[in-house]
Amino acid sequence: MNPLKIGDKTARVPLIQGGMGVGISLGNLAGTVAQQGGIGIISTAQIGFREPDFDAHPSEANLRAIRKEMEKARAISPDGLIGYNIMVALKDYKQHVAAAVEAGADLIISGAGLPTELPGLTAGSPTKIAPIVSTEKSAKVILKYWSRKYHRTADLVVIEGPKAGGHLGFKEEELEHYSPEIYEQEIKKIIETVRGFADEYQTEIPVVIAGGIYDAGDVQRAMALGAEGVQVASRFVTTQECDADIRYKEAYLNASREDIVIVKSPVGMPGRAILNPFMKRVMLGEKIEHTPCHRCLARCNPAEIPYCITDSLIRAARGDVEEALLFCGADAYRAERMETVKEVIDSLF
Numbered sequence: 001m002n003p004l005k006i007g008d009k010t011a012r013v014p015l016i017q018g019g020m021g022v023g024i025s026l027g028n029l030a031g032t033v034a035q036q037g038g039i040g041i042i043s044t045a046q047i048g049f050r051e052p053d054f055d056a057h058p059s060e061a062n063l064r065a066i067r068k069e070m071e072k073a074r075a076i077s078p079d080g081l082i083g084y085n086i087m088v089a090l091k092d093y094k095q096h097v098a099a100a101v102e103a104g105a106d107l108i109i110s111g112a113g114l115p116t117e118l119p120g121l122t123a124g125s126p127t128k129i130a131p132i133v134s135t136e137k138s139a140k141v142i143l144k145y146w147s148r149k150y151h152r153t154a155d156l157v158v159i160e161g162p163k164a165g166g167h168l169g170f171k172e173e174e175l176e177h178y179s180p181e182i183y184e185q186e187i188k189k190i191i192e193t194v195r196g197f198a199d200e201y202q203t204e205i206p207v208v209i210a211g212g213i214y215d216a217g218d219v220q221r222a223m224a225l226g227a228e229g230v231q232v233a234s235r236f237v238t239t240q241e242c243d244a245d246i247r248y249k250e251a252y253l254n255a256s257r258e259d260i261v262i263v264k265s266p267v268g269m270p271g272r273a274i275l276n277p278f279m280k281r282v283m284l285g286e287k288i289e290h291t292p293c294h295r296c297l298a299r300c301n302p303a304e305i306p307y308c309i310t311d312s313l314i315r316a317a318r319g320d321v322e323e324a325l326l327f328c329g330a331d332a333y334r335a336e337r338m339e340t341v342k343e344v345i346d347s348l349f
């Protein structure tokens with residue numbers, strides 16, 4: 001096992017814990033992963049939902065919570081690597097990036113859209129930056145754009161495949177097209193593209209593979225494809241240290257393979273989630289009533305959406321699992337018992 005080196009920052013274990021939005025990966029999970037030698041990632045998506053003024057002032061509440069969750073993580077791991085996942089689709093994307101840099105983020109990972117502005121927003125800071133890409137095409141587009149506009153390249157690239165949880169960077173028909181074997185070819189092409197940019201800039205750009213990394217065999221396969229590390233999310237949900245409500249974790253433990261489905265999201269990308277009474281109603285075409293807009297997404301028309309993504313993810317984080325959107329990876333059904341972060345990392349490596 002080689003450490004994961006991102007420029008001058010080194011993680012002893014070549015593992016990034018994937019960001020999980022709205023209260024699933026906060027300071028406790030990220031801090032514990034960092035303490036155990038991996039890179040802990042706090043998700044900024046509606047991170048302030050527990051702040052008392054969240055309904056009235058969501059932007060301020062989120063920015064405050066970005067700071068607070070880093071403080072929590074740092075208290076657990078003063079010297080480990082801790083970063084943020086910041087979705088490009090967020091209305092306050094730029095403000096979240098600025099707050100993350102100010103909070104001392106080691107790394108910012110951005111997906112759910114291509115993070116065209118990220119290098120400009122982090123310029124002059126020691127924060128490393130990584131786009132999430134799912135296809136060779138998206139890797140080429142973002143790395144060319146950064147090269148042309150900012151004369152720089154990525155510090156790390158996350159390749160997120162079709163088995164990931166949360167929002168997926170594929171259209172529904174693409175998800176059907178990509179068998180594991182076909183997607184491996186895509187991964188190799190993405191790695192080749194990334195190596196081209198690394199050569200051009202005479203630097204190293206480590207690549208990590210995400211989506212369906214569940215056991216040591218998956219880690220070895222990812223490394224054999226040429227990756228320097230893996231990003232793992234679902235497996236950490238059923239840890240004691242994960243920030244989600246215990247009922248959310250139990251929903252993973254109780255899910256079977258057939259319960260995991262592809263769902264439509266107001267973000268405009270397909271997502272993967274556990275089929276529950278809420279999702280059944282959505283799939284039958286019911287329009288779910290929602291609270292006043294939380295102004296989370298740059299592009300969302302509250303009058304048209306089938307359900308509010310923030311409402312449904314907050315209910316998930318709070319444990320109202322029947323009436324919530326329960327994002328999960330394709331292999332989440334494999335969880336059989338609660339573990340600790342250390343046990344998960346030991347079993348993967």
Ligand SMILES: Cc1cc2nc3c(=O)[nH]c(=O)nc-3n(C[C@H](O)[C@H](O)[C@H](O)COP(=O)(O)O)c2cc1C
Nearest residue numbers: 018019020021164165166211212232233234327329
């Ligand atoms: C509950 C959940 C929430 C997620 N939220 C986000 C998010 O807010 N932003 C993001 O870029 N990725 C998100 N993801 C994707 C993960 O960061 C990760 O890349 C992916 O799930 C890896 O696949 P795995 O779950 O099979 O390990 C989420 C995944 C899950 C399971």
